[in-house]
Amino acid sequence: MSKQQQKQVxxxxxxxxxxxxxxxxxxxxxxxAFACLDLLEEAGCEVVVPTDQTCCxxxxxxxxxxxxxxxxxxxxxSLLEPADYVVIPSGSCAGMIAxxxxxxxxxxxxxxxxxxxxxxxxxxVFLQDIVGIPPRSPIKAARTSVxxxxxxxxxxxxxxxxxxxxxxxxxxxxxxxxLKQSEVCCGFGGTFCAKMPEISAxxxxxxxxxALATGATVLTGGDLGCLMNxxxxxxxxxxxxxxxxxxxxxxxxxxxxxIGEGQ
Amino acid sequence: xxxxSDTFLDNASAALRDTDKAxxxxxxxxxxxxxxxxxxxxxxxxxxxxKHVKRIRQHSLNNxxxxxxxxxxxxxxxxxxVHFARDGAQLNDIVLDICQQHGAKKxxxxxxxxxxxxxxxxxxxxxxxxxxxxxxxxYIIQLAGEAPSHIVGPALHKSADEIGELFLKNHKLGxxxxxxxxxxxDEARGVLREHFLKGDVGIIxxxxxxxxxxxxxxVTNEGNGDLCANLPDVLVICTSIxxxxxxxxxxxxxxxxxxxSATGQPQTCYTSFYSGPRRDTDxxxxxxxxxxxxxxxxxxxxxxxxxxxxECIRCGACLNHCPIYASVGGHAYGSVYQGPMGSVLTPLxxxxxxxxxxxxxxxxxxxxxxxxxxxxxxxxxLRNLRQEENDKKLTSSRWRSxxxxxxxxxxxxxxxxxxxxxxxxxxHIIGGSRGRLSRLPMASGWTSQRDFPAPESRTFMQQYKxxxxxxxxx
Numbered sequence: 001m002s003k004q005q006q007k008q009v010x011x012x013x014x015x016x017x018x019x020x021x022x023x024x025x026x027x028x029x030x031x032x033a034f035a036c037l038d039l040l041e042e043a044g045c046e047v048v049v050p051t052d053q054t055c056c057x058x059x060x061x062x063x064x065x066x067x068x069x070x071x072x073x074x075x076x077x078s079l080l081e082p083a084d085y086v087v088i089p090s091g092s093c094a095g096m097i098a099x100x101x102x103x104x105x106x107x108x109x110x111x112x113x114x115x116x117x118x119x120x121x122x123x124x125v126f127l128q129d130i131v132g133i134p135p136r137s138p139i140k141a142a143r144t145s146v147x148x149x150x151x152x153x154x155x156x157x158x159x160x161x162x163x164x165x166x167x168x169x170x171x172x173x174x175x176x177x178x179l180k181q182s183e184v185c186c187g188f189g190g191t192f193c194a195k196m197p198e199i200s201a202x203x204x205x206x207x208x209x210x211a212l213a214t215g216a217t218v219l220t221g222g223d224l225g226c227l228m229n230x231x232x233x234x235x236x237x238x239x240x241x242x243x244x245x246x247x248x249x250x251x252x253x254x255x256x257x258x259i260g261e262g263q
Numbered sequence: 264x265x266x267x268s269d270t271f272l273d274n275a276s277a278a279l280r281d282t283d284k285a286x287x288x289x290x291x292x293x294x295x296x297x298x299x300x301x302x303x304x305x306x307x308x309x310x311x312x313x314k315h316v317k318r319i320r321q322h323s324l325n326n327x328x329x330x331x332x333x334x335x336x337x338x339x340x341x342x343x344x345v346h347f348a349r350d351g352a353q354l355n356d357i358v359l360d361i362c363q364q365h366g367a368k369k370x371x372x373x374x375x376x377x378x379x380x381x382x383x384x385x386x387x388x389x390x391x392x393x394x395x396x397x398x399x400x401x402y403i404i405q406l407a408g409e410a411p412s413h414i415v416g417p418a419l420h421k422s423a424d425e426i427g428e429l430f431l432k433n434h435k436l437g438x439x440x441x442x443x444x445x446x447x448x449d450e451a452r453g454v455l456r457e458h459f460l461k462g463d464v465g466i467i468x469x470x471x472x473x474x475x476x477x478x479x480x481x482v483t484n485e486g487n488g489d490l491c492a493n494l495p496d497v498l499v500i501c502t503s504i505x506x507x508x509x510x511x512x513x514x515x516x517x518x519x520x521x522x523x524s525a526t527g528q529p530q531t532c533y534t535s536f537y538s539g540p541r542r543d544t545d546x547x548x549x550x551x552x553x554x555x556x557x558x559x560x561x562x563x564x565x566x567x568x569x570x571x572x573x574e575c576i577r578c579g580a581c582l583n584h585c586p587i588y589a590s591v592g593g594h595a596y597g598s599v600y601q602g603p604m605g606s607v608l609t610p611l612x613x614x615x616x617x618x619x620x621x622x623x624x625x626x627x628x629x630x631x632x633x634x635x636x637x638x639x640x641x642x643x644x645l646r647n648l649r650q651e652e653n654d655k656k657l658t659s660s661r662w663r664s665x666x667x668x669x670x671x672x673x674x675x676x677x678x679x680x681x682x683x684x685x686x687x688x689x690x691h692i693i694g695g696s697r698g699r700l701s702r703l704p705m706a707s708g709w710t711s712q713r714d715f716p717a718p719e720s721r722t723f724m725q726q727y728k729x730x731x732x733x734x735x736x737x
Contacts, residue, residue, distance in 0.1 A: 066650060185630070236712065
């Protein structure tokens with residue numbers, strides 16, 4: 001195939017993707033959701049964003065309030081059912097929908113949840129493993145050193161590890177500086193960080209220490225909860241670290257202030 | 264068992280301030296997972312064996328009454344006496360009774376979590392018995408008057424210097440210095456040897472009871488279990504009913520998982536099978552042997568949603584991989600069982616009311632379940648306990664109503680978006696040029712330790728809907 005022909009072939013066949021932006025991105029970091037739109041479109045997908053979406057119910061579920069979590073799970077299942085693919089820029093929310101909904105819901109709702117589960121992907125998994133977003137040509141120059149924080153749910157429930165690193169390499173030309181103890185939790189844990197703040201602070205301090213020890217100027221990851229925790233602690237401690245969601249880096253959106261940074 | 268789990272947060276806070284101990288814990292928390300991983304990587308088929316042993320454990324528990332009966336039959340056939348204890352108090356009574364029948368003065372003990380659970384040592388001491396722990400870690404904490412901080416390494420929290428001080432204070436052996444850790448071990452060996460020779464009754468635990476032959480299996484690295492079992496005339500093996508396995512090969516299969524997960528060894532230095540009292544042809548061994556099998560709510564757990572917790576083989580891997588255990592140490596849990604397995608087991612053996620913080624001492628990071636050789640879904644069990652706490656209204660009413668309000672609002676997308684459409688821009692303005700908030704009403708737990716990153720101008724939904732409207736107009 002000649003180069004000319006290659007250009008004419010769309011990178012991927014048309015795929016209809018429903019984007020579940022997550023409540024954290026909706027409320028605190030809209031640029032993550034916009035970055036997802038750009039990336040999915042770049043990958044040749046047609047993106048639908050249901051405007052009735054709110055929260056996946058994880059806070060209630062993990063706090064032991066199934067009664068409150070179940071109707072939210074049902075709401076999300078109904079919302080996502082029509083989709084061909086569901087893409088979520090968070091390992092923990094994707095894990096909630098793909099992994100926990102089928103055990104939270106029963107009967108007919110469980111069947112419906114299983115169907116949604118089967119087509120639900122975390123963003124980097126979808127881009128790397130499902131659509132195979134092609135490397136950019138020319139690759140955007142690596143301008144910074146980056147370390148990566150693996151969110152626990154993504155890592156252990158969904159097996160996300162290689163995908164974001166490969167994407168950073170292919171789309172940004174960035175080789176991740178790995179932080180020590182990368183498989184250890186950052187201390188966020190949803191409501192845990194507010195219920196047991198002192199223990200959580202010790203854990204995020206360890207994470208920050210390991211991140212800073214890499215010498216990287218940017219810490220990125222796939223979960224806003226972790227990133228807000230890490231950025232919030234870094235700001236409180238006066239530590240220099242640019243914290244961004246991996247979608248922001250992949251979509252080259254570094255012009256807006258990093259998480260917890262001012263203008 | 265005596266617990267102080269209701270003060271978990273205070274205990275944790277005190278532990279975090281003790282920076283020397285915290286550094287030690289950090290070191291152990293990095294080292295122990297590496298040691299385990301090296302052992303598992305070298306041992307092909309760990310996952311397959313894990314599945315195999317899980318099926319055996321499930322089968323044993325599904326037929327627990329049958330296998331206990333079979334074990335009892337075989338053990339009695341071998342000349343043992345078998346006692347069943349409903350609770351800790353009954354186990355303590357049975358053991359004291361055995362000691363008194365023999366006019367015992369000194370009891371030597373191998374490591375046994377069950378007797379930690381029942382508080383046997385204090386009970387026997389009140390019965391005027393001299394009780395000496397002979398596992399080095401247990402011996403150290405006995406000298407220090409402390410509880411174990413780890414189910415496998417009870418004195419892991421102690422530095423060599425602290426142990427040296429304890430020995431100088433307790434062993435009347437004149438002026439001396441401990442140059443090397445080995446010197447400490449040598450001294451303990453010498454002191455313990457004297458105790459071994461004077462023991463009237465030996466008490467040990469068990470890693471597995473084997474139904475087909477009535478044997479008990481025990482692993483140790485110090486050989487102290489064998490000395491406790493064979494030197495005194497009377498041996499008492501204390502364990503719980505859930506330790507029973509059908510066949511000897513099941514026990515050894517479990518062992519291959521246990522030791523690698525616990526200490527990263529392929530095998531402990533000593534693996535012993537105890538059959539019963541000395542036979543006429545034997546040159547040594549105890550004259551009389553007893554099994555005391557503890558229930559202490561395990562029958563209740565068996566019929567509950569927490570049944571899988573009975574499959575725990577007490578390797579301690581979940582403790583070694585838990586970042587919360589690493590942060591606060593074992594004593595913060597206020598229980599003889601710590602870390603993830605302790606946070607599940609303690610409420611089940613006592614009550615949720617007495618230990619309501621423990622199921623919350625978890626970020627659901629899942630590292631414990633990943634390494635658990637018994638494949639117990641610990642984060643799920645902890646979440647189920649939080650569900651019970653929520654249902655029993657043991658959590659703060661502010662939390663509960665906050666979550667209810669959030670869920671209710673999230674079920675009304677238009678209202679949710681109207682409210683967040685006001686709150687989020689306001690937070691953005693308050694964040695100002697700093698881009699962060701130092702204090703937030705309703706989120707003091709967060710802001711006590713970290714800033715809250717201010718939101719970017721408006722919510723995504725506000726911006727996205729505006730974009731849709733614009734596109735529509737064009």
